[in-house]
Amino acid sequence: MTAVAEPAVSAGTTRLAEQLRSTVGAERVLTDRAQLRTYECDGLANFKVTPAVVVLAENRQHVVDTVRLCSQAGVPFVARGSGTGLSGGALPSADGVLIVLSRLRRLHPVDADNARVVVEPGVINLWVTRDATPHGLAYAPDPSSQLVCSIGGNVAENAGGAHCLKYGFTVNHVLGAEVVLPDGEVVHLGGAAPEHPGYDLLGAFIGSEGTLGVATELTLRLIRIPEAVQTMLVGFRSVEDAAATVSDIIAAGILPAAIEMMDALAIEAAEAAVRCGYPPGAVAVLVIELDGPQVEVESQFSQVEQIARSRNAFETRIAADAAERALMWKGRKSAFAAVGRISPSYFVQDGVIPRTKLPEVLGEITRMADDVGLRVANVFHAGDGNLHPLVLFDDAVEGQADDAEELAGAILDLCISSGGSITGEHGVGHEKRGKMGRQFTAEDLDTMQLVRCAFDPHGLANPGKIFPTPRLCGERPGPRTAADTHDPALGEVF
Amino acid sequence: MTTATVGRRPGRPDEAVGGVVPREVVSPSTVAEVAEVMRAAAADRLTVVPAGGRSKTSWAAPPSSCDLLLDTSRLDRVVEHVAGDLVVVAEAGVRLADLQAQLGAAGQLLGLDPPEPGATLGGIVSANASGPRRLRYGTARDLLIGATVVLGDGTVASAGGKVVKNVAGYDLGKLYTGAHGTLGVVVSTTWRLHPVPVARRAVVLDLPAASAAGPLAVRLSRSTLTPSAVELVGTAGGAGQLLVLFESIAESVAAQASAAVTLLGGGSEVEELPATFGRRPGSPDDVLLRLAYLPTALPEVLAALPHGTAVTASAATGVAYAALASSDAVDALPALRAALARHDGTAVLLRAPEPVRGRLDHWGPVGDALDLMRRVKERFDPERRMSPGRFVGGL
Numbered sequence: 001m002t003a004v005a006e007p008a009v010s011a012g013t014t015r016l017a018e019q020l021r022s023t024v025g026a027e028r029v030l031t032d033r034a035q036l037r038t039y040e041c042d043g044l045a046n047f048k049v050t051p052a053v054v055v056l057a058e059n060r061q062h063v064v065d066t067v068r069l070c071s072q073a074g075v076p077f078v079a080r081g082s083g084t085g086l087s088g089g090a091l092p093s094a095d096g097v098l099i100v101l102s103r104l105r106r107l108h109p110v111d112a113d114n115a116r117v118v119v120e121p122g123v124i125n126l127w128v129t130r131d132a133t134p135h136g137l138a139y140a141p142d143p144s145s146q147l148v149c150s151i152g153g154n155v156a157e158n159a160g161g162a163h164c165l166k167y168g169f170t171v172n173h174v175l176g177a178e179v180v181l182p183d184g185e186v187v188h189l190g191g192a193a194p195e196h197p198g199y200d201l202l203g204a205f206i207g208s209e210g211t212l213g214v215a216t217e218l219t220l221r222l223i224r225i226p227e228a229v230q231t232m233l234v235g236f237r238s239v240e241d242a243a244a245t246v247s248d249i250i251a252a253g254i255l256p257a258a259i260e261m262m263d264a265l266a267i268e269a270a271e272a273a274v275r276c277g278y279p280p281g282a283v284a285v286l287v288i289e290l291d292g293p294q295v296e297v298e299s300q301f302s303q304v305e306q307i308a309r310s311r312n313a314f315e316t317r318i319a320a321d322a323a324e325r326a327l328m329w330k331g332r333k334s335a336f337a338a339v340g341r342i343s344p345s346y347f348v349q350d351g352v353i354p355r356t357k358l359p360e361v362l363g364e365i366t367r368m369a370d371d372v373g374l375r376v377a378n379v380f381h382a383g384d385g386n387l388h389p390l391v392l393f394d395d396a397v398e399g400q401a402d403d404a405e406e407l408a409g410a411i412l413d414l415c416i417s418s419g420g421s422i423t424g425e426h427g428v429g430h431e432k433r434g435k436m437g438r439q440f441t442a443e444d445l446d447t448m449q450l451v452r453c454a455f456d457p458h459g460l461a462n463p464g465k466i467f468p469t470p471r472l473c474g475e476r477p478g479p480r481t482a483a484d485t486h487d488p489a490l491g492e493v494f
Numbered sequence: 495m496t497t498a499t500v501g502r503r504p505g506r507p508d509e510a511v512g513g514v515v516p517r518e519v520v521s522p523s524t525v526a527e528v529a530e531v532m533r534a535a536a537a538d539r540l541t542v543v544p545a546g547g548r549s550k551t552s553w554a555a556p557p558s559s560c561d562l563l564l565d566t567s568r569l570d571r572v573v574e575h576v577a578g579d580l581v582v583v584a585e586a587g588v589r590l591a592d593l594q595a596q597l598g599a600a601g602q603l604l605g606l607d608p609p610e611p612g613a614t615l616g617g618i619v620s621a622n623a624s625g626p627r628r629l630r631y632g633t634a635r636d637l638l639i640g641a642t643v644v645l646g647d648g649t650v651a652s653a654g655g656k657v658v659k660n661v662a663g664y665d666l667g668k669l670y671t672g673a674h675g676t677l678g679v680v681v682s683t684t685w686r687l688h689p690v691p692v693a694r695r696a697v698v699l700d701l702p703a704a705s706a707a708g709p710l711a712v713r714l715s716r717s718t719l720t721p722s723a724v725e726l727v728g729t730a731g732g733a734g735q736l737l738v739l740f741e742s743i744a745e746s747v748a749a750q751a752s753a754a755v756t757l758l759g760g761g762s763e764v765e766e767l768p769a770t771f772g773r774r775p776g777s778p779d780d781v782l783l784r785l786a787y788l789p790t791a792l793p794e795v796l797a798a799l800p801h802g803t804a805v806t807a808s809a810a811t812g813v814a815y816a817a818l819a820s821s822d823a824v825d826a827l828p829a830l831r832a833a834l835a836r837h838d839g840t841a842v843l844l845r846a847p848e849p850v851r852g853r854l855d856h857w858g859p860v861g862d863a864l865d866l867m868r869r870v871k872e873r874f875d876p877e878r879r880m881s882p883g884r885f886v887g888g889l
Contacts, residue, residue: 115715136716193812197886198860199677203665204669207664224717295746299743352657419655421657428663441651443651450873451870453873
């Protein structure tokens with residue numbers, strides 16, 4: 001496993017810690033190694049770096065002061081919410097400051113008529129829906145970690161969730177952000193109105209994984225809770241049949257709220273962990289949820305049932321009430337953690353492929369796993385082709401962790417060559433930056449970094465994430481081919 | 495590259511962008527040709543203004559200079575439509591109407607319906623144009639999943655991809671959306687598609703006072719009905735007509751339209767949309783504005799407009815179009831902007847007749863992120879050659 005070296009804390013950073021103590025209050029500044037170790041990793045525990053300083057911010061001013069002092073000292077900083085990220089996006093800098101935002105937890109009252117709510121970044125995802133529900137509203141993005149993950153983290157990662165097939169991602173539900181830029185300046189991107197003149201910097205900020213600044217307040221759009229929701233659990237004897245069912249549903253012009261798929265190994269794990277009562281003997285299950293007006297849901301639901309049967313579904317179970325629906329979802333949402341019941345260790349992978357390539361890619365993943373003698377459990381958002389292969393291994397077996405890491409990486413290469421992406425919702429973070437050059441050209445990445453240089457010319461905000469090689473912002477921007485490849489014949493044209 | 499392949503020729507007076515006649519016009523037909531043109535323009539330090547169907551050239555401020563009009567209309571290939579994935583890749587010069595016809599044959603659509611005739615995908619992205627169905631499908635920023643641009647120096651750069659769910663790297667498609675060609679030339683676009691609804695029904699309700707659309711739209715928004723559009727056509731201080739559009743399966747549109755009549759306290763059900771549906775208000779002699787504000791502020795927005803102003807509003811979303819008489823506009827615009835600001839609102843000029851154009855502030859106040867926008871522009875286009883002067887703050 002990869003561990004990141006931990007250079008000693010520099011004198012400059014030690015001085016910065018003193019300044020932080022006097023500015024934001026000594027009780028909010030941690031420098032004790034034992035306390036700091038709590039923050040050495042996020043949800044991706046195989047990368048660990050102990051930060052030099054942790055600031056437990058309680059309000060916007062603490063964030064502004066901390067960022068400004070970091071900027072003046074030239075010390076990098078990393079923002080962290082609940083720390084549930086799965087790509088090492090909140091991995092600290094060893095000689096830097098970690099700004100913990102989980103105490104910024106204010107939720108303003110819901111504006112029900114405009115379906116908006118303003119929240120601070122440390123607010124837990126599920127709290128937003130909890131507050132909105134009495135008004136008949138909900139916050140659509142629902143990552144599986146929604147009980148514990150923060151809105152600020154969701155914004156950094158552009159979090160998705162099971163229901164983003166129909167409702168879109170975090171970026172489609174955040175209308176405005178108050179952002180502390182890497183030099184400590186505060187700007188407002190977007191707002192409460194649906195449009196604002198100027199560049200859509202909010203669109204660029206969301207999903208930038210903490211590399212463009214720190215959000216201190218967010219204006220969220222809420223959705224109306226649909227009139228009807230129906231959920232169905234369908235068992236199949238083959239993965240191919242399950243995948244074909246997904247394609248047929250989409251081809252029939254039906255847009256479900258969610259279509260989730262689990263294979264035999266994932267089902268076994270979920271059963272062991274939460275006894276969700278999935279159909280015995282199923283090689284694959286689909287959890288299909290439709291929502292909307294009652295008549296629409298009823299009609300489309302029976303259509304979906306027929307499609308599944310025509311693809312050899314051997315058991316179709318319909319949730320009779322909210323409790324049964326919750327149990328169906330429990331199996332799915334607990335699947336990652338559940339895999340711990342059937343394997344000592346595992347890597348959670350996140351990749352995307354075009355939905356139509358599901359059967360062939362799943363077949364290929366099985367072949368690749370067989371070749372190296374490892375098992376892969378598949379849990380995924382089938383409706384949008386977002387795979388979560390869980391590569392199982394045993395640390396106690398010499399070399400198996402390395403094999404598993406290599407297989408997880410090879411699965412990403414397969415996603416890229418299938419026309420997909422190396423991440424659908426977990427982000428690039430520290431973990432996948434080496435793969436960015438496979439998915440994008442050098443020109444693509446340089447162009448993205450033009451945005452980075454505009455926001456953060458000194459590269460202090462969450463350095464070492466997303467990009468394989470940071471661009472030096474002093475460089476003269478220009479194509480790698482530059483003027484020397486300029487066709488001299490063009491002189492005749494212009 | 496030869497002059498023949500890019501169709502280079504002198505600009506004509508009728509091709510003026512905001513009154514500025516381009517010195518030359520080029521019409522490259524491939525991305526590689528666009529890159530060659532841009533490298534050559536960089537070598538000669540030419541200012542470049544991209545244009546597609548030219549249906550919205552007045553939506554941004556006039557350029558301070560236009561050496562070269564880069565006509566994207568020959569970039570007109572639908573590169574790839576993967577129906578099973580509900581995704582299409584199409585070049586910037588493809589006309590929306592042509593694309594919809596092609597997608598429609600496969601039972602799919604791109605959920606954008608700006609009414610400007612002849613509009614191209616590149617132009618719609620660059621102007622961030624939308625229509626009534628934004629209530630259901632969102633706008634270009636919600637549907638564009640990948641984009642390729644050619645920067646001012648000829649660099650060809652893509653962001654996003656061909657899958658709907660994708661968080662790898664910065665989502666630059668959003669940055670190019672609404673940037674009016676000031677960061678680069680959009681050459682290719684990749685979109686998320688939707689199935690064509692099989693049935694449609696609308697409820698039309700005449701309103702003695704257009705402002706009544708405000709509380710009615712709130713009532714609709716707070717119900718479980720799922721209209722595709724809630725459109726007001728009317729005049730400020732006068733009467734109006736509200737149209738609530740349902741698009742789904744037959745049983746659903748019938749049930750929802752009937753429920754809407756009850757909820758609204760009246761209205762008649764129609765199968766066909768009126769010819770005016772989605773059209774921008776007013777005539778070419780008017781000053782056309784796009785207003786955006788908190789949705790519930792619609793009555794206050796109508797009250798802030800000069801009496802008799804022709805208005806259309808996507809009443810449930812907080813976007814409206816207002817056609818001010820030219821004689822009113824110069825005096826009315828600052829007060830209107832001040833009134834809108836109380837609702838996080840803004841007013842952007844989409845069109846103004848020649849005599850008043852130069853006397854109107856095109857974009858209005860931008861807020862505290864303007865410096866940051868300037869820094870973004872400086873990084874992408876340090877020589878200020880891409881559509882100079884067209885954007886906010888003179889960018």
